Amino acid sequence: MTAVVFGVLAPVAAVSGLLVFRFRSMARVTIALLVSFLASGGLLISLGLGYLGTVVILMMIIEMIIMMVFMIAYMMNPAGLIQMTMHHNQRGARAISVATFVLLSAGIFATPWPRRAGAAPPDPTFQLGKALMGPQMLTMITLGFTLFAAMVAAVVLATARGRYDRFGDDLKRRPPSDSAGGGVGR
Amino acid sequence: MATSAPAWAVLAVPALLAAFTVAAVAGDALLAARAGGRRPSVAAAAGPLAEVPRLLVAQRRTTLAPDTLLWRLGLVTVPAAAVLAALVIPFGGVTASRMSVGVVWFNAMEVLTWAGLWLAGWGPNSALSLVGGYRFVAQGLAYELPLMLALIAAAAGAQSLDVARIAAAQAHYLWFAVWMPAALAVYLAGVYAFSFLGPFGSPAGRDLAGGVLAELSGVDRLMVAAGRWLLLTAGAGMAVPLFLGGGAGPVLPAWAWSAVKTLAVLGLLVWARRRLPLVRADRYAELAWVVLIPVTIAQTLAVALVVLKLGGPP
Numbered sequence: 001m002t003a004v005v006f007g008v009l010a011p012v013a014a015v016s017g018l019l020v021f022r023f024r025s026m027a028r029v030t031i032a033l034l035v036s037f038l039a040s041g042g043l044l045i046s047l048g049l050g051y052l053g054t055v056v057i058l059m060m061i062i063e064m065i066i067m068m069v070f071m072i073a074y075m076m077n078p079a080g081l082i083q084m085t086m087h088h089n090q091r092g093a094r095a096i097s098v099a100t101f102v103l104l105s106a107g108i109f110a111t112p113w114p115r116r117a118g119a120a121p122p123d124p125t126f127q128l129g130k131a132l133m134g135p136q137m138l139t140m141i142t143l144g145f146t147l148f149a150a151m152v153a154a155v156v157l158a159t160a161r162g163r164y165d166r167f168g169d170d171l172k173r174r175p176p177s178d179s180a181g182g183g184v185g186r
Numbered sequence: 187m188a189t190s191a192p193a194w195a196v197l198a199v200p201a202l203l204a205a206f207t208v209a210a211v212a213g214d215a216l217l218a219a220r221a222g223g224r225r226p227s228v229a230a231a232a233g234p235l236a237e238v239p240r241l242l243v244a245q246r247r248t249t250l251a252p253d254t255l256l257w258r259l260g261l262v263t264v265p266a267a268a269v270l271a272a273l274v275i276p277f278g279g280v281t282a283s284r285m286s287v288g289v290v291w292f293n294a295m296e297v298l299t300w301a302g303l304w305l306a307g308w309g310p311n312s313a314l315s316l317v318g319g320y321r322f323v324a325q326g327l328a329y330e331l332p333l334m335l336a337l338i339a340a341a342a343g344a345q346s347l348d349v350a351r352i353a354a355a356q357a358h359y360l361w362f363a364v365w366m367p368a369a370l371a372v373y374l375a376g377v378y379a380f381s382f383l384g385p386f387g388s389p390a391g392r393d394l395a396g397g398v399l400a401e402l403s404g405v406d407r408l409m410v411a412a413g414r415w416l417l418l419t420a421g422a423g424m425a426v427p428l429f430l431g432g433g434a435g436p437v438l439p440a441w442a443w444s445a446v447k448t449l450a451v452l453g454l455l456v457w458a459r460r461r462l463p464l465v466r467a468d469r470y471a472e473l474a475w476v477v478l479i480p481v482t483i484a485q486t487l488a489v490a491l492v493v494l495k496l497g498g499p500p
Contacts, residue, residue: 031256
């Protein structure tokens with residue numbers, strides 16, 4: 001069963017990944033990438049990592065749709081309707097990708113893979129949670145703060161309006177003047 | 187309590203989902219007849235269902251330079267997401283596809299509508315459809331995080347991501363609806379939002395000449411129009427194990443209680459959808475991020491503290 005699932009999903013992941021560089025529309029490119037990620041998520045589930053696989057599916061759908069909105073918005077033609085290509089610096093890219101592929105494949109055959117010690121845990125999700133909330137706690141806290149700081153910094157850099165625009169020079173204007181009204185009456 | 191299901195159960199899921207959806211659509215048609223001053227009758231209830239054969243044989247509308255591949259992909263995704271989400275909902279004691287991470291699976295499949303609706307809007311190369319698709323993405327950014335936190339509250343209460351275990355955790359104790367009211371309210375709002383019905387119907391709003399539905403006819407229209415009701419039904423069905431004790435109840439067998447509770451939630455959603463005003467995605471976004479996310483985080487914290495103190499649900 002696992003072999004059948006692998007035999008179906010692995011080619012789907014690889015081929016749709018390849019299609020990313022074949023399609024000429026940003027929408028199709030993004031969906032090809034999404035299909036590749038979905039197949040990878042399915043592979044993780046078939047390996048017994050239900051939580052990781054499902055979260056990959058969940059996050060990648062949201063991420064790809066949001067990415068597609070921005071990629072189309074930032075394209076240099078109206079609405080992303082003129083054909084485009086994902087190729088840049090073709091010669092360099094080819095050299096880098098071939099070298100990476102050879103290196104990784106060589107690694108697969110050269111590594112002395114360890115034998116499985118013990119049995120799989122009954123609930124890998126629980127194991128994952130314990131690892132994240134135990135030995136990897138510091139990693140997760142650092143990661144959380146870094147991501148949050150990056151988000152706040154990006155928003156601060158991106159927005160053209162500050163509190164003086166909203167609340168006036170003496171910060172006393174209530175309600176603030178916003179270009180778009182909010183849902184909580186601010 | 188929950189047994190592993192036989193293989194045919196996977197086929198029973200779409201059939202059962204469709205049956206509940208037909209009941210919901212018929213009930214909605216009756217309410218529409220009453221609101222329109224017509225006599226609620228069998229003919230009125232069957233009106234939307236009589237549309238089905240017409241849509242099946244009607245010709246597809248074609249537009250200038252559509253992206254047919256992505257369009258069709260998006261259209262199929264909407265009803266498919268509903269059926270895939272419903273696979274993990276326990277009905278009585280039986281779950282068609284029991285997963286240890288069923289809650290996350292339900293969430294992931296419901297999120298498939300993001301891709302489905304955006305593609306359904308993008309595909310026909312029509313401005314009104316595309317605006318509808320973008321509206322749904324904006325709505326998604328608003329509703330998704332509070333919905334996730336509401337799901338986490340229920341999972342934290344049962345200390346499991348397995349939907350059948352969440353239902354079992356309420357079997358002899360308080361229903362989660364009683365001590366997680368904020369999570370339940372946010373969850374039900376999320377159900378309206380991912381099925382783009384009722385107050386969250388603006389992606390297919392009348393002000394956009396139908397939005398994502400604007401260029402759809404024939405079987406294409408049927409898939410999206412039925413898909414949103416299937417999503418509503420799947421959401422109502424999931425509320426039962428998450429917050430209403432699953433199949434637990436006196437006298438009647440578990441499957442009957444599951445059916446009764448699902449119909450009750452579905453009835454509430456169908457009735458209330460006519461009483462609630464349309465919510466614009468940009469306004470809901472601020473409400474969701476400024477009010478609902480803190481509220482649901484507080485709800486989850488409260489649940490976690492109760493479970494830590496008592497060693498289990500009360």
